[in-house]
Amino acid sequence: MMEAITTIELIMLTIVSAATPLLLAATGELVAEKSGVLNLGVEGMMLIGAVCAFVVALTSGSWLLGIIAGAIAGVLMSMLFGLLTLIFLANQVASGLALTLFGIGLSSLIGIPFIGLPIEKLPTLNLPFLSDIPVLGPLLFSQDVLIYLSVIMAFAVHWFLNHTKPGLVLRAVGESHDAAHSIGYAVVRIRFLAVMFGGAMAGLGGAFLSLSYTPMWVEHMTAGRGWIALALVVFATWKPGRVIIGAYIFGSVTILQLHLQGIGVQIPAQILSMLPYLVTILVLVIISRQSTRVKLSAPACIGQIFHPNT
C-alpha cells in the first residue's frame, strides 16, 4: 500500500516537472500575443535561457544567479525580435523563425565547453508545516522555486490582464492598435515590454530545463517544447488559467510516454516519443474546429505590423 502511494507520488512529481517549462514559456508568450505580437522564437529563447542559466549557475556556483541569467538571456533575445518587428516593421512569422534558428546555433556555440558537465539540481524549498502533509505535502509544497513561480506567474498574469488598468491597455493594444494609438497609448512601447516579458518567461522555462528537469546542458535540449508552448496558448484560447490546465495535460502525456517505456511496453521507444507532438496537433485541431471561439478569443491585431503613419 505504501509503495503504491509513492509510485503515484513519483509520477505526479514528474508530471509537475514536465509541465513547468511549458507553463512558464506559454504564460510569457500569452502576454506577448495579447498585446498583438506573435513571437515564434520561443524555442530559440528557451534554448539560450537554458544554456546561459547552466553556464552561470555552474561557474558562479549559485543557482539563483543562474535563474536570473536565464531570464536576462531570454529578454535579450526577445529584444532582438522586438527591434526587428516593432522598430524595423519586419514580418513577425519570419522574424520569429530567425530567432529560433539563431538561438539553436548560438546556444550550441555557447554550450560546447559545458556538454556533459554535472550540476546540482535546483534545491527544493519546503514550506514549513505544509510540506509535511502526507501525499499532497511533497507534491504541492516541496518543490523548487521555478515550479512555484510558474503557477504564481500564471495567476498573476490572469489578474494583471483582467483586473488592472495596464492589463486592459495591453489587451486594447492587441485588439486594435490604431484605436489604442489614437487615444494616446504608446503601442510600440507596450508591445516591446510584452515581448520582453515573454522573453524572460521563455528564458526561465529554459533555465528550468537545464537546472532542474535534467540538470545538465545538452544541445537542443528543449526538443520542441517552445513550439508546444505556442500551441498551448492557442489551446488555452489566450486564457492564463487554461494554460495551467493545458501545461499539466501535456506534462502528463510526456510522463505517460516515459513510464510506458519504463514498464517495457512492446512499442518502439521512438513511437512513444512521438506522443507529445501528436497530442499537441490533436488538441490544436480540436480547439481550432470551433473556429468562432478561436476567432473571438484571439487578439484581433495578432501578427499585424503597426506603423502610425499608414
Added chain:
Amino acid sequence: MPIRLVARQTHSRLMTWLTPIMALVLSLIAGSIVFSLLGYPPLTSLYTFFLAPISDLYGVSELIIKAAPLAMIAVGLSMGFRANVWNIGAEGQLTIGAVVGSALPIYFPESGNALMLPAMLVLGVLGGMAWASIPAFLKTKMNTNEILTSLLLVYVAVLVLSTLVHGPWRDPGGFNFPESVVFQDAALVPGILSGTRLHGGTIIALLVVLSVWILFSRSVAGFQVRVAGLAPSAARYTGIHFNRMVWYVLLGAGGLAGLAGIIEVAGPIGQLQPIISPGYGFSAIIVAFLGRLHPIGILFASLVLALSYLGGEFVQIKMGLPLGIAGVFQGMLLFFLLASDVLINYRVEWRTSRTFGRAGTE
C-alpha cells in the same frame, strides 16, 4: 528619435534587390565580431569560412551539392510564402520523402532494374506530398494553423525515420549500426564529374527551379497564388479558391522537399541514416527570403546558404570551432535581411524641424 520612417507610394524595386546584399555585408561584419569574441583572428577566420572552402574545383562542387536541395526546397516554399501559407515543416517532408523513396532499394536490394532510380524519385515526391497533405488537410478542413502543425510534424517525421533505421530497416550485416543497407548501384544517383561528388541530382534541382520559374510566371495557377498573397479579399471576389491554393502550395512544397530528401539519400549519402539533413528544410526558409521569393534569386541565395554550411564544416576542421557557427551566421543573415527590408516599403527621413512641423505630432 531623430529619424522616422515614411511609407513609400510604391515599394522600391531597387531596394528589393539591394537589401540582400546589405544583409550579407552586415552579416560578414557581425560574423567577424563573433569570431573575435570567440578569440579567433577575424580576417583569417572569415577567409577560412567563406573563401577557403571554394578555392578549388572540388570545393565548388561540394558547394553545388549543398545548394541543390536548398534551392529545390526554397522554390517550393516561396510559392506558399507568396500566398501567405506558412509551411515551416519542409524538414519533415524531406525526411518522409527520403524514407518512402528508400523503401524500394531496401526491399529489393538485388534489383538492377533501370527503372529503380526513377521510381524512387517519384516515391520521394509522393512521400513529401503525403506528409505536407496533413497540414493542408488540417488547415482547409479543420481550420488549424499550418505553422504549428507543419513544424510539429518535423519531430514526428524524424522519429519515423529513427524507428525504421533502429528497427525493421536496419542493415542485418551492418554491425548493429542504426543504418539501412548501402543502396545498390541501380538505386544511386550517378555522378557527373569525375574527381568530385557532383551528381545528377544537382541538374534535377536546376531544372526544377527553372521550370517553377516558367510555370509560376506564365501559368494561371501561378498568377492566382500571387494574387491570393497580394490581395486576399480581391482574390476571393475573382473566384480564386483559397483552400485550393493552400493545397497547391503545400503539395508543391512538400513534393519538392521530398524530392530533395530522396536525392540526398540516393546521392551523397547512399543509405538511410538517422540524420539525413543538417537542417536544409529550415535553411531553405532563409534561402526563400534572401532570394526574394523569386526562383532566380533563390538560385543565388542557395549558394550563399550552402557556403555557410560548407564554411561551418571548414572552420570546424581547421580551427576546431563548433558547427553551430553555421546556424549563428544563418540566423544573423536573416535578421539583417528582415531589418533592412524595411527600406523596401519605407523611406528613412531625418526629422529636421521643417519636416517635423509638416508631419505634425505623432
